[in-house]
Amino acid sequence: MTKKKDSMTQKNEAISTLSPKELLKKLPGREYLxxxxxxxxxxxxxxxxxHDAFGSDGWKHEVVDVSSLHKTKNDDGTYEASYSICSSLTIHGVGTQQTVGTxxxxxxxxxxxAIQMAMTSxxxxxxxxxxxxxxxxTGNCLHDKETVEYLKxxxxxxxxxxxxxxxxxHPST
Known part of the structure; x- marks a missing residue:
């Protein structure tokens, strides 16, 4: 157990010596995939x-805008909805990016x-x-076939x- 803790401590110390920009060049481990x-x-x-790479205060995600694309009641009585969300991600020491998801x-x-599920998605x-x-x-490597084959x-x-x-x-229980 001590060896494992020492190994983890060394690993965390090695990570903490890397700048955020250097960390972003690394590949994610299988535990994240x-x-x-x-x-x-x-x-x-x-x-x-x-959280693991940058700490809980080393990054920030914000929803910038929410747009309803459509909401419909179908003939069978069920509902469907479609939304788009513009969000921004800041990694401290690197910068901010913004894009849209649907x-x-x-x-x-x-x-x-339907609305809740579409917005969550x-x-x-x-x-x-x-x-x-x-x-x-943070995921860009998953668009490269050679990298994906290596990660597999x-x-x-x-x-x-x-x-x-x-x-x-809860403390009262």
Whole structure:
């Protein structure tokens, strides 16, 4: 256990010596990627990568504008909606980028469900798109076939093990 902590400490110290621009040239590890044939970086893993690489105060994501593209009630009584979201991502020490993401939801029981699902999808898409603009670490490398083939050869990290000590409980319980 001590060796692992020492190794992790050394790894974190090595990362902290890199500038944000140098970090963005690195490739993401398999723990941040999902998929077998086609690798992608899901929203939650992108957030974790940003926290791990730059710290919780080293980056900022903002929704700049939200636009409804369409909202429809279908003949079968279900709803669909489509939204676009313009978002901005700032990585301190590097700069700010801005782009648009789109989201669509169909066959929802209520109009609110369709709107919520479409907006969530658009927000995730916008963050993924704007993150790619910064470099390989934040997803741009996933557009290069040779890099993707290399990343597929990397071993997948072991599945995360959960136990009761990891659960946060309200102090009154």
């Amino acid at each position: 999902q998929g077998r044939d086609e690798l992608r970086m899901p929203y939650a893993k992108l957030i974790r990568l940003l 989201g669509f939801a169909s066959k929802q029981q209520t109009q609110n469900e 658009a927000r995730s898409h916008a963050l993924s798109q704007v993150a790619c603009l910064f470099g390989d670490l 050869t990397l071993p997948k990290p072991p599945k995360r093990k959960f136990d009761e000590s990891m659960v946060f409980h």
